[in-house]
Amino acid sequence: MNILFVSSEVAPLAKTGGLADVCGALPLELARLGHQVAVIMPAYRQVKQGNFALEPLNVKFDIPIGNKIVRGRLLKTTLPGSSPENEVPVFFVEQDEYFDRPELYRAKGEDYKDNCERFVFFCRGALESIRLLKLDVDVVHCHDWQTGLIPAYLNLEYLHAAGYENIATLLTIHNLAYQGIFWHWDMLLTGLDWKYFNLHQMEFYGKLNLLKTGIVFAECLTTVSERYAQEIQTDPLGCGLEGVLAQRSEVLSGVVNGVDYSIWNPAIDPHIAKQYDVSNWQEGKAACKAALQREMGLPERSDVPLIALVGRLADQKGWDLVAQVMRRWVHDASAQWVILGTGEPHYHQMLEELSRSFRDKVAVSLQFSDPLAHRIEAGADMFLMPSRYEPCGLNQLYSLKYGAVPVVRATGGLADTVIDANHAHLSQGVATGFSFESYDVDALASALGRASMMYHHEPENWKKVVECGMKQDWSWGASAREYVSLYADAIRRKREQREQLLG
Incomplete structure (x- = not known):
C-alpha cells in the first residue's frame, strides 16, 4: 500500500505536542510492515535551523490564494529513524512568508492572524506535490484541522484529475478542541465554491471550520482512543461537532497511540540513575527514586510514595482538582510530590508557594525538560493524570513501562489503557493502576488514598500492579496494523463512491 502522511508537525523535525510524536513514529512502523510511506509537512524555521540534511528539489509550484498567486517549492530529507531498506522520505512545502517564523502556529501567546x-x-x-513528484498514492493520512481541506479538495476539485481519482483520505482527530475556526470571508482563500459554506459541510455558527470540513469529506475518520471516539459524539466533549461526528459514526474509529520503546524504556534509558526492567524494578526504582529526591532537593525517603505530574499546568489536565488535593495532602498525608511543567500563572504561583512552605514534601520545576521527564518517570512511585478530558495520553503509557503506577480519571485514552486496581481486577491479575469516574476533588482524593494505602500496607498487591503495568505492550505495532485495515476500508469506500458517481 502507498501511504502519504500530511501533517503540520512531525517529530523530531518540528514539534509542539503529541501530534508530532505520532507522525514521527507511525510512518516508520508502517514502513517496517512493508508499506511505501512518505510524509509532507511545512518547511518551518524550526526545521531549517535543526540539524537535518535538507535537499532542495528543483520543484516549484504556484498556488491560487484568494485573488493572488503564491509560489512555493519543495525540500526533502529522510525521516530520522528510517532504515536503508525501509526509508521514509519527508517532503517540505517551503514558503518563507508563511513558515519562516519563530513558532509553528502562534507568537507571544496569540495565534498568527493568517493561519487559515x-x-x-x-x-x-x-496535493500539487503528488503530481509534481509523481508519487503513487493510495491513501492520504491527514492530521487535525491544518489538513482538513485535503479531503474536500480531493472530492471536489481533484476527483477527475489524472492520478488523483482513486486517492482516499483518512483524517485523524488528535484533539477535537482545536478546530481551525476562522471568519467566513476566509472561505475566499480556499478557492472552493460558496455553496459548500453551509451547515452540513464547511460552515460552523457563521464561521469557516476546517476540521469540520475534513470530518465531512474524508472517507474514514479516526481519533486516538476508543473511549474518546465515543465521547466526542456527545456534549460537552464534542465541542459543537458532536452531531456531525454522530452522523459519521459508521466511519469513525478509535486507535490508541503507541509508544516508542527505543526512547521510553527503563531498561535502556540513558537519562536515569540505574536502568531496570520488570525483573529487577525494585532495586532500579529505589536507586532512581533516591537520585530524583537528591536532584529535586527532597529528603531521601524510601518509606513514602513519590507522586509525580509532568505536563501542562492547566484545567484540562485536572489542575483545578490537583491544587485542592495538594493543599490537603501537604498537611495531612505522608507523601512527596514532584511536578514538571508550565502553564497557567496562578498554578505557577501556588506551586512555588507550596514548595517554599513544604520543602520536605513538594519539589517543582516550572519548565520542560525531556531528560528530567525520564528521571521523574523512573523515580516516581505514582503518576497522576486526573484529566478533564484526554484524547489518548502518553504519559500514562510511559508510566506503566517505568513502574510508576498511574492514578487517572477514566476518560478518553486513560480509560482505555489503565485498569483499576479494584478487588476483581486484582484477583484476575489485570490491574495496572487506579482510576476514578467523577470529575471532582473527593473522587481524586479517594483514588490517591487507595493507591497510598496499597503502597504502605499491601506490598504484594502493589508489586502485582507495578509488574502487570510494566509487562503491557503499547508499542506501535498493533496500532499500525489497525491503521492498515482502516486505510483499506477508506480505499474501498472511495472506490464505491466513484462508481456511484460514474453511474
Whole structure:
C-alpha cells in the first residue's frame, strides 16, 4: 500500500505536542510492515535551523490564494529513524512568508492572524506535490484541522484529475478542541465554491471550520482512543461537532497511540540513575527514586510514595482538582510530590508557594525538560493524570513501562489503557493502576488514598500492579496494523463512491 502522511508537525523535525510524536513514529512502523510511506509537512524555521540534511528539489509550484498567486517549492530529507531498506522520505512545502517564523502556529501567546491562509497554501501545496513528484498514492493520512481541506479538495476539485481519482483520505482527530475556526470571508482563500459554506459541510455558527470540513469529506475518520471516539459524539466533549461526528459514526474509529520503546524504556534509558526492567524494578526504582529526591532537593525517603505530574499546568489536565488535593495532602498525608511543567500563572504561583512552605514534601520545576521527564518517570512511585478530558495520553503509557503506577480519571485514552486496581481486577491479575469516574476533588482524593494505602500496607498487591503495568505492550505495532485495515476500508469506500458517481 502507498501511504502519504500530511501533517503540520512531525517529530523530531518540528514539534509542539503529541501530534508530532505520532507522525514521527507511525510512518516508520508502517514502513517496517512493508508499506511505501512518505510524509509532507511545512518547511518551518524550526526545521531549517535543526540539524537535518535538507535537499532542495528543483520543484516549484504556484498556488491560487484568494485573488493572488503564491509560489512555493519543495525540500526533502529522510525521516530520522528510517532504515536503508525501509526509508521514509519527508517532503517540505517551503514558503518563507508563511513558515519562516519563530513558532509553528502562534507568537507571544496569540495565534498568527493568517493561519487559515498558511494552511490553505499547505494543503494545496501538498496535493500539487503528488503530481509534481509523481508519487503513487493510495491513501492520504491527514492530521487535525491544518489538513482538513485535503479531503474536500480531493472530492471536489481533484476527483477527475489524472492520478488523483482513486486517492482516499483518512483524517485523524488528535484533539477535537482545536478546530481551525476562522471568519467566513476566509472561505475566499480556499478557492472552493460558496455553496459548500453551509451547515452540513464547511460552515460552523457563521464561521469557516476546517476540521469540520475534513470530518465531512474524508472517507474514514479516526481519533486516538476508543473511549474518546465515543465521547466526542456527545456534549460537552464534542465541542459543537458532536452531531456531525454522530452522523459519521459508521466511519469513525478509535486507535490508541503507541509508544516508542527505543526512547521510553527503563531498561535502556540513558537519562536515569540505574536502568531496570520488570525483573529487577525494585532495586532500579529505589536507586532512581533516591537520585530524583537528591536532584529535586527532597529528603531521601524510601518509606513514602513519590507522586509525580509532568505536563501542562492547566484545567484540562485536572489542575483545578490537583491544587485542592495538594493543599490537603501537604498537611495531612505522608507523601512527596514532584511536578514538571508550565502553564497557567496562578498554578505557577501556588506551586512555588507550596514548595517554599513544604520543602520536605513538594519539589517543582516550572519548565520542560525531556531528560528530567525520564528521571521523574523512573523515580516516581505514582503518576497522576486526573484529566478533564484526554484524547489518548502518553504519559500514562510511559508510566506503566517505568513502574510508576498511574492514578487517572477514566476518560478518553486513560480509560482505555489503565485498569483499576479494584478487588476483581486484582484477583484476575489485570490491574495496572487506579482510576476514578467523577470529575471532582473527593473522587481524586479517594483514588490517591487507595493507591497510598496499597503502597504502605499491601506490598504484594502493589508489586502485582507495578509488574502487570510494566509487562503491557503499547508499542506501535498493533496500532499500525489497525491503521492498515482502516486505510483499506477508506480505499474501498472511495472506490464505491466513484462508481456511484460514474453511474
